[in-house]
Amino acid sequence: MTAAPSSAPLPAALVDIRDEFLALEVRDRLQLLLEFSNSLPDLPERYANHPDLLERVEECQSPVFIFVEVDDDDVAHVFVTAPREAPTTRGFASILAQGLKDLTVAEILAVPSDYPLTLGLTEAVSPLRIRGMMGLLGRIQRQVTEKKHAA
Amino acid sequence: MPAALDPSDAFTGFAHPERLVTTQWLADNLGTDGLVVVESDEDVLLYETGHIPGAVKIDWHTDLNDPVTRDYVDGAGFAKLLGSKGISRDTTVVIYGDKNNWWAAYALWVFTLFGHSDVRLLDGGRAKWEAEGREYTTDVPTPAAAEYPVVERDDSKIRAYKDDVLAALGTSPLVDVRSPEEYVGDRTTAPAYPEEGALRAGHIPTAANVPWARAVAEDGSFKKVDELNAIYRDEVGLKDGDSVIAYCRIGERSSHTWFVLTHLLGLEGVRNYDGSWTEWGSAVRVPIVKGADRGEFAAR
Numbered sequence: 214m215t216a217a218p219s220s221a222p223l224p225a226a227l228v229d230i231r232d233e234f235l236a237l238e239v240r241d242r243l244q245l246l247l248e249f250s251n252s253l254p255d256l257p258e259r260y261a262n263h264p265d266l267l268e269r270v271e272e273c274q275s276p277v278f279i280f281v282e283v284d285d286d287d288v289a290h291v292f293v294t295a296p297r298e299a300p301t302t303r304g305f306a307s308i309l310a311q312g313l314k315d316l317t318v319a320e321i322l323a324v325p326s327d328y329p330l331t332l333g334l335t336e337a338v339s340p341l342r343i344r345g346m347m348g349l350l351g352r353i354q355r356q357v358t359e360k361k362h363a364a
Numbered sequence: 365m366p367a368a369l370d371p372s373d374a375f376t377g378f379a380h381p382e383r384l385v386t387t388q389w390l391a392d393n394l395g396t397d398g399l400v401v402v403e404s405d406e407d408v409l410l411y412e413t414g415h416i417p418g419a420v421k422i423d424w425h426t427d428l429n430d431p432v433t434r435d436y437v438d439g440a441g442f443a444k445l446l447g448s449k450g451i452s453r454d455t456t457v458v459i460y461g462d463k464n465n466w467w468a469a470y471a472l473w474v475f476t477l478f479g480h481s482d483v484r485l486l487d488g489g490r491a492k493w494e495a496e497g498r499e500y501t502t503d504v505p506t507p508a509a510a511e512y513p514v515v516e517r518d519d520s521k522i523r524a525y526k527d528d529v530l531a532a533l534g535t536s537p538l539v540d541v542r543s544p545e546e547y548v549g550d551r552t553t554a555p556a557y558p559e560e561g562a563l564r565a566g567h568i569p570t571a572a573n574v575p576w577a578r579a580v581a582e583d584g585s586f587k588k589v590d591e592l593n594a595i596y597r598d599e600v601g602l603k604d605g606d607s608v609i610a611y612c613r614i615g616e617r618s619s620h621t622w623f624v625l626t627h628l629l630g631l632e633g634v635r636n637y638d639g640s641w642t643e644w645g646s647a648v649r650v651p652i653v654k655g656a657d658r659g660e661f662a663a664r
Contacts, residue, residue: 243408243409243412244412246409247409250409297413298407298462299410300409300410300412300413301407301408301410302407304409337408338409338426339423339425339426342425
């Protein structure tokens with residue numbers, strides 16, 4: 214199986230998130246990012262008690278850990294954790310965890326790496342910080358690729 | 365009129381104790397006329413999750429940096445920013461933030477470039493305020509706009525450029541405040557930080573490595589003067605009369621060390637090289653040393 218070409222349509226959840234951000238004034242986008250931050254899903258118990266299973270994302274400024282599972286139907290499940298005192302990073306993680314929810318391996322790999330740049334957040338949080346989100350997306354996609362081969 | 369000084373004996377022995385306030389002093393003085401509290405964090409959303417009542421937010425990147433040139437805002441930009449936060453030229457500004465005041469110190473250093481006279485740090489920053497269970501609010505104040513004069517930035521005294529560092533090699537002490545891994549050249553970024561684009565790894569010849577956080581005690585406040593002297597004077601060999609230049613990766617961590625050397629230990633003429641490793645590590649034909657030794661400066 215090969216990744217869909219980059220011209221593949223963006224998954225609906227990611228489109229919705231993007232449109233939600235772009236509909237707001239720049240300063241209100243930070244508030245929306247905070248809402249995402251507050252709604253980052255908790256880790257399932259099997260990971261909450263096994264931090265060793267998670268991969269640290271070096272590109273992010275605060276300790277962020279991710280883990281991806283691929284099930285028999287080729288659907289990827291992305292788990293992310295980030296500390297409360299790093300709300301920006303948590304917000305990035307939450308956008309991706311919610312935007313990539315229940316997508317297939319092919320759909321996740323087709324998400325363009327510059328998706329974080331399309332949210333209209335670069336001005337609000339600075340280009341340097343948005344790079345942390347691109348790093349996070351890149352790591353998720355790499356784990357999806359690894360898990361896919363392992364399956 | 366400036367706010368009263370904090371007479372706390374926690375600052376005994378510091379050269380400029382008027383540059384610090386304790387959490388207790390701040391709690392007692394919140395709402396005082398002529399005092400504005402500023403939060404400056406690494407995380408751009410942390411203020412929104414809760415902050416000291418009445419505090420305004422100034423972000424190091426989106427507020428203090430020029431969006432195009434790699435430089436700070438100019439006099440007009442600074443005046444506009446501070447006026448919008450209700451700060452006048454004679455306002456007492458107390459800055460605090462996350463990560464042991466790392467970014468708060470950076471903001472204080474930028475305020476100093478513009479000659480704002482009464483700017484202080486909250487000793488211990490967010491961490492100490494929080495650990496003591498003090499109040500936070502998510503209410504964002506809407507200060508009445510103040511008149512802040514357009515003052516041109518004076519980079520000549522506390523800011524060093526790459527050419528200043530080259531000229532200082534072999535004559536003035538350099539302090540590299542990055543992590544040991546960055547200093548020896550194993551990596552170009554702080555552990556767990558994003559790649560910021562330095563092409564070479566290592567340190568500037570002759571620089572001593574004193575990670576910035578060594579100046580900080582367990583509870584996030586600054587160490588006592590004896591402990592700081594033991595590190596910077598006894599161990600590193602800095603002395604009065606030295607024209608020290610501190611650097612890190614983009615100038616934030618070294619602002620913290622600049623504060624320690626200037627305001628706590630009283631060294632004069634300390635400069636912060638804000639180009640730091642992201643400039644030096646990518647500049648053509650500047651000397652670099654790898655490994656744990658400071659290295660010699662050999663003139664070409």
